[in-house]
Amino acid sequence: MEPIDLLDKILTQIKQKEGKNYISFAALLSKLGKTGRKLLDLTETKPTVSMTEKSLRPYLGSAFMILKGSRTSFLAFKLPIDEIVFEVLRIKFQKGSFSPAQLTQHMPMKKDEFIACFNRLLEAKRITVSVNAEFKVTVRNVDMSRSTTGSTTDSTTTTAVTTTYQPPILTTRSQTFVSSVLSPQDDRRQFREAFDELDKGRIFVRICNLRRQLGWDEERFNSLLRQFRTEGIVQLHTGDISSMSEEEIAQSFTDENNFFYVTLTMKPQTDIR
Amino acid sequence: MTSSTFLPDVLNILQKRNPFVDNAAASPWSSSVFPDVLSINSKPFDEITYLISAKAYNPEQPLAGLILGEAGMGKTHLLQRILNYCRNLDTTTLFVFVKPLFDPDKPLHHLLQEIVLNLSKQISNKYSFSQFERLVAEIMRDYVRYRVTNNTADNTPNNQRFLKQFESDVFHIFTNQQKVSSKSMEIIEKEAVNSIHAQVPEISKNFLNVIFQYKTYEKQGLVRDWIKGGILSDDDCELLGVKSRANLSEKALEQESREMLLSLGVLFQRYRLTVVVCFDQLDNLIDPELVAGFATMIHLLVNDLSSMLPLAFTRADSWNERFKKYSDRAFSDRLECNKIPLSNCTREQAKELVTARLDTVFLEKDTNENLVKNWFYEQFDTKLNADLSPREVICLANRIIRNSDSIPVPLTPSENLAAEYKIAQETVMADFEGWDPESEYLKKALELWLQNRKSVLNIKEGKGKYTNWTGYFVPTTNNVTDEEIPEEIPEKNPEKIPEKIPFFFFINTSKNWLVVSAILRRAIEFLNENPNGRCVYIADQRCNFSPKWKANELREEFERLGGIFLILDPVTVVYWYGLVALSWKIGNGDILFETEQSLKTATEKDLAVFLSDQFEPFESQAGFDRLFKFS
Numbered sequence: 001m002e003p004i005d006l007l008d009k010i011l012t013q014i015k016q017k018e019g020k021n022y023i024s025f026a027a028l029l030s031k032l033g034k035t036g037r038k039l040l041d042l043t044e045t046k047p048t049v050s051m052t053e054k055s056l057r058p059y060l061g062s063a064f065m066i067l068k069g070s071r072t073s074f075l076a077f078k079l080p081i082d083e084i085v086f087e088v089l090r091i092k093f094q095k096g097s098f099s100p101a102q103l104t105q106h107m108p109m110k111k112d113e114f115i116a117c118f119n120r121l122l123e124a125k126r127i128t129v130s131v132n133a134e135f136k137v138t139v140r141n142v143d144m145s146r147s148t149t150g151s152t153t154d155s156t157t158t159t160a161v162t163t164t165y166q167p168p169i170l171t172t173r174s175q176t177f178v179s180s181v182l183s184p185q186d187d188r189r190q191f192r193e194a195f196d197e198l199d200k201g202r203i204f205v206r207i208c209n210l211r212r213q214l215g216w217d218e219e220r221f222n223s224l225l226r227q228f229r230t231e232g233i234v235q236l237h238t239g240d241i242s243s244m245s246e247e248e249i250a251q252s253f254t255d256e257n258n259f260f261y262v263t264l265t266m267k268p269q270t271d272i273r
Numbered sequence: 274m275t276s277s278t279f280l281p282d283v284l285n286i287l288q289k290r291n292p293f294v295d296n297a298a299a300s301p302w303s304s305s306v307f308p309d310v311l312s313i314n315s316k317p318f319d320e321i322t323y324l325i326s327a328k329a330y331n332p333e334q335p336l337a338g339l340i341l342g343e344a345g346m347g348k349t350h351l352l353q354r355i356l357n358y359c360r361n362l363d364t365t366t367l368f369v370f371v372k373p374l375f376d377p378d379k380p381l382h383h384l385l386q387e388i389v390l391n392l393s394k395q396i397s398n399k400y401s402f403s404q405f406e407r408l409v410a411e412i413m414r415d416y417v418r419y420r421v422t423n424n425t426a427d428n429t430p431n432n433q434r435f436l437k438q439f440e441s442d443v444f445h446i447f448t449n450q451q452k453v454s455s456k457s458m459e460i461i462e463k464e465a466v467n468s469i470h471a472q473v474p475e476i477s478k479n480f481l482n483v484i485f486q487y488k489t490y491e492k493q494g495l496v497r498d499w500i501k502g503g504i505l506s507d508d509d510c511e512l513l514g515v516k517s518r519a520n521l522s523e524k525a526l527e528q529e530s531r532e533m534l535l536s537l538g539v540l541f542q543r544y545r546l547t548v549v550v551c552f553d554q555l556d557n558l559i560d561p562e563l564v565a566g567f568a569t570m571i572h573l574l575v576n577d578l579s580s581m582l583p584l585a586f587t588r589a590d591s592w593n594e595r596f597k598k599y600s601d602r603a604f605s606d607r608l609e610c611n612k613i614p615l616s617n618c619t620r621e622q623a624k625e626l627v628t629a630r631l632d633t634v635f636l637e638k639d640t641n642e643n644l645v646k647n648w649f650y651e652q653f654d655t656k657l658n659a660d661l662s663p664r665e666v667i668c669l670a671n672r673i674i675r676n677s678d679s680i681p682v683p684l685t686p687s688e689n690l691a692a693e694y695k696i697a698q699e700t701v702m703a704d705f706e707g708w709d710p711e712s713e714y715l716k717k718a719l720e721l722w723l724q725n726r727k728s729v730l731n732i733k734e735g736k737g738k739y740t741n742w743t744g745y746f747v748p749t750t751n752n753v754t755d756e757e758i759p760e761e762i763p764e765k766n767p768e769k770i771p772e773k774i775p776f777f778f779f780i781n782t783s784k785n786w787l788v789v790s791a792i793l794r795r796a797i798e799f800l801n802e803n804p805n806g807r808c809v810y811i812a813d814q815r816c817n818f819s820p821k822w823k824a825n826e827l828r829e830e831f832e833r834l835g836g837i838f839l840i841l842d843p844v845t846v847v848y849w850y851g852l853v854a855l856s857w858k859i860g861n862g863d864i865l866f867e868t869e870q871s872l873k874t875a876t877e878k879d880l881a882v883f884l885s886d887q888f889e890p891f892e893s894q895a896g897f898d899r900l901f902k903f904s
Contacts, residue, residue, distance in 0.1 A: 002422065041437070058440040061365055061545045063330070078330050080323040120319075202597075203341060203614045204589030229659045235617045237343035237662065238874060240556065240590040240862055257656065258871035259665055263343065263590055265614065 003039050004059045006032070011064070011077055019091035021084050022067060022076035022108045025052045049073050067108040074108035084108065085117040086126060093139060187224055190214060195266050204237060204263040208244070208251035225253060225264070236261035284674065286645055292630035293671035301352035301370050301551070302394065302704050307633060309354060310626045313663055314347050317613045318354055321584065324611060325358075325366060328582040329547040335575045336582055339608040341589040342615030344862035344874065345664025348586045351615070352551055355584075359549055360397035367392065367404045367541075369550045371570075373557040373857055375713035378523060380566035381573065382502050382530040388537065388550065389501035390707055393493070402444050405487050405497075410443045411544035412484070416465035447488065473543065476536045483513055484540075500537075501709075502530045504785045506819065519787040531573070538578035548581045550574060555587040555596070557860040564596060568604035575607055588862060589614065617660035626663055627653060627670045649673065664865065668872055689866040690855070690875060690883040694891070697858065698851035705843065708850045710782040710813035712740040715841075718849035719778060719811070721856060722897050725884035730773070739792050740780040745773040746807060746901050776807040778900065786822035793827035800834035809837045809900055813846050839899055848895035856880060 001009075010031045014023050029037065029052065037043065040055045047055070053066055053073060060066065060078075067074045067081075076084060085107065092103065107114045121127050129137045194213040198205045211221055228234035239262025241249050253261045292307070311318075317340060324338050342348050352370065359368040369391040374383050392404040402410075420427045421436045439445045446458075466481045480500075487496045495509050502518075510517045518526060541548055558564050574583040585608055587596065597605050618626060631649065635642045652673045661669065684692075701708055708714070719742060723729050728747050735741035777799045779792050796808050810831070812818070817840055818828065832838070841849060858864050864875035892898045 002418070063545060078326060080326045082323070201609070201612075202589070202593045203612070204343070204593065206590070232619075232660060235660050237589070237617075238345060238862065238865075239343055240588050240594070241874070242862075242876065243594055254871060256658070257665075257669060259661070259668075260871050260873075265616075 001039070004061065004063070006036055006039060007056070007059060007064060007075065010036075011075065015077075019087060021079055021087055022074040024069075024108075025049055025073050025075070028052075028075055068110070069108050070104075070110050076108055081109065081113070082117050082120055082124075085114065086121055089121070089127060089139070187220070188228075191224055191228070192266070195264075199266075204239070204265055206239065206248070206263050207236075207253050207261060208248040210264070211251050222253065226255075228266075229255075233267050235265045237263045237265065239263040286641060287634070287649070287674045290634045291671065291674050292633050293627075293667050293674060301349060301356050301368075301553075302707060308629045309350055310622065310629050310663075311354075312625060313618055313622050314342075314351050314615050317615055318351060318358075320611070320613050321351075321355060322358060324582060324584075325355075325547065325549055328580075329366065329545075332542050332545075332547065332579045335579075335607075336611065337571060337575050337608050338582070338584040338611040338613060339592070340584060340586045340613045340615065341592055342586070343588050343590065343662065345662040345865065346615040346617065347663045348553065348615065350663070352553060352586065355549060355551065365546055367396075367407070367546055367548045369548055371550060371552045373554045373860075374563055374566050374570075375717060377560065377562035377566040379527055379530075380569045381527055381534060383566075384550075384570045384573070385530040385534050385537075386501040386709070386711075388534070388548070389497055390709055393497055393706065400444060402447060406447060407443065408540060408544065408546065409484060409487055410446055411546065412469065412481075412540070413446055413461060413465060414439050414443055415544065416461065416468055419468065420464075473539055476539055479515060480533070480536050483515060486513060498784070500533060502526060502533065504783045504788055506784045506786060506822070508821065509784065517785065517787075519783075519785045534573065535577060538580055541578075541580035546580060548578075550581050550583045551586060552583065553586045554857045554861045554863075555585060556591045556862065557857050559595075559860075561599065564599045565601070567596075568599065568601050571604055571607060583608075617662050618666055619660055620657055623657055623661060623666045624650070624653070626666050630667070630670070665872070668865070668867070672867075684866065686866065686873070686875060686879040687883040687887040690864070690879060691887055691890075693858065693864050693875070694851060694855050694883075697854040698847050701847050701850045701854055705847075710815045712780045712782040714853045715780045715782070715811060715813065715846075715849055716740045716742070717856070718852040719780070721852055721880070721884060722888075722895075725881050725888070727885070728901075735777060739788070739795070742776075742778045744776055746776050747773050748901075774805060774807055775803045776809075776901075777803075778809045778811060781810065781812045782816045784816050784819075786819075786824045789818070789822060790824040790827055793824055793831050796831055796836055797827065797834060800831070800836055804834075807837075807901065808835070809839050811839045812841065814840050814842045837899070839896055841896060845894070845896045848891060852895075 010028065011021070011023060013031075014020055014027075023031070029042070029047065032040065032042070037047075040059075042052065042055045044051060049072060056064075056066065056075060063078055065076050065078045067076050067084075088103075088107065104111050104114055109117070118127075122129065127139050129139050131137055191210075191214065194210055195205055198209050198213060207225075214221060225234065225236075229236060236253065236255070236259075238260070239252070241252075241262060244262070249262075255261065321338060321340070324336055327334065328336050340348065340351070342351075356368045356370075359366040369388050371384065371387040374380055376383065389405075392408070394403060396402055396404050396407055417432075417436055417439055421432045422428070442448070462485045466478055466485070469481060470476060470478045483496055483499055486492045492513070495505065495513055498505055498509075499513055499515060504518045504521075505513070505515075507517060518529070521529070552567070552570075555567065558567055571583055571585070574581050597609075599605065627649070628646075631646055634645075649670075653670060656669050656673065657666075720732070723732050723742060723744065730745045730747060732742060732744040735743040777796065779796055781789060781792055783789065792810065796810060800806060800808050808831075818824075818838070859875050859877060859880050862874050865872050866875065867873070
């Protein structure tokens, strides 16, 4: 058997048995046995982490990677790190609750990296959490239908994992949003609805079309556009005027810096309301 | 001391070394003068690397990505970042950057050509080898591994040692070529070809044989030309041991390109190499036929080339208004499956961006550094009132520095384009190998120049198999002034313009004498029919006329009848390819300049004005003046 096939076999077994896409070096050495270690040229009785890593490196290719945890290193399938974490969370949720300290210890990465991954998964809404009176966080839902690769799987909902609550950092932008009451709420809602109506997956919507859709006078539209922009809810972009009529160009927008804009993007609704 | 007291000195320092003059990135392969600010577009970048990892993990998964961002949002910087990412991934991920398609009838030929050109580039700064050599080395390592582990007779300590070295360094066979005798190498190669062909019959032995020849430095150019579907000379075909393509039809050549791509795809998959294929400047695909050609490329990449990941970078507006409206929904749905929008800079990122550029002003210790920066930030903070694109941030910073008592009068669009044209030439020069002789590019450059000459009328793409332009030239020296020349020769009364000279310009980038002979025969026919006509044979010097060619008699006849050869040397041809690069940038909305009122995007009209009114200084350097120079 080729070394690469052997490593694949061991990791696949782990994946099937424990749902993990990685294995610690110590566990790997034990699984390899004498023959496997010989195949990898790991003849020392107690090879160090660096020795093991050196022996594995030639066989990593595009299938495997080495991850460094806080105590030891791991051999893993070459997958996006968020997927590795997500898979662990999914499996853990099925077994019941556990503390974040335990979770960190078992992760094939350092604590900071794990927290960053966890936050990204939260941001991508692949997991959702709630906070209790003691500031403990419970994972309430794992959204299995969301995959960055575009494929979909059955939705699985599981509950229970507690982790230490870290208060969100309130950015200047969030603070601005909270205090923004300059435009009437109705206008803000109408603007959003008109944008959604035109968006339909386009992401970048033409300003002239939005203007037409709302049918407001110029100043009413422009002042709310400026307001949303200052709040960071709307971003303006140059667009492509080559296929636009003179009228459409005239109904676009020029800001105080004399930058001319044709399209706009809007933050998701959940971030605004 | 307040900031305003040292204002003149500050401005002086910054104006002398203004790091905000340049606001556009050149090409992903060109190194940037300014550091990349990684926090900008970090989320889209993470999503792209996620796609790359997913593809590497499961090549069979049909994946593609669509990156949407308007001009100035950092698409080219993101491409550079992806290239660097690929280069740092243990050389298992290869990077390809595809230039815009020109000929809708040959999309797969174009794709193949661009893939091969990119694979010829150095794999990373760490290795002097190309991405192509990586593939050859993988094939050989695989074979050696197979022999040593499966054949008891080959499982000798010597062979094991060799394999071990090979396993730890895939380029071992190249770095230690002197240690492996040429005879052993020949045997390895021959047997490797047979073995791989037996295991993967869809790859022809011929293809593998040619691939292996890439490790011979002298043959690299030929191998590259052949694999990218070029028509080689008979001698070169003999040297590589392949059949000539001179008699193949365009359709057959396109089919061959498809087969070549499939073979490359199988090899990449077999050796677990992932190829990231990036399409940029797609806004230039205006005709529906070109969009159809692009769709053909995407379908092949996603459905049949499992090791390749296509990533399309385009302006969102163009995507929504043009590509998405194309009738083939499967094509747009496929790309939209992973839609990744770019964002403007946050205020923090904007500050990071200007700081990175300001730092380049103070590479050496300067006591004024803090004073200058503080003064600048004070101005900058008052102007920055929203999330802006990276290009707008740089424009704003540039305005701050320019906003002294002596504000220069903004340049005219033509003056700006003249400067941009020089930058485009430098971009071509910096990546000259990436601009292989290509008749479609030369044709486009010539078209741009001809279209904007008042004395040139009725320009048409000539009929026939070979690239050419026809039309009439009206000399302005005698009875007709520039103003008197009409836009077209009146059909009903063509004698109204008596002094018109018919012209026929041929462009050749083939290295095969049969092709050249066919062109010359057509040219001679034209000169016989039009004794006062102008006929010019235009070629990139890299495809120059060879004295060995059997077409030499025709050449003499062509010259005897007054035909002209315009052979473009590397210095001259840069002006032609530069013109194409400039038109792409304009088509993509990538050229912005300041007018007295606002920031303006250069348009096709601006290019036309530049070419008709301001191009004279470049005409002789580009050799265009020779086209209508009569001795």
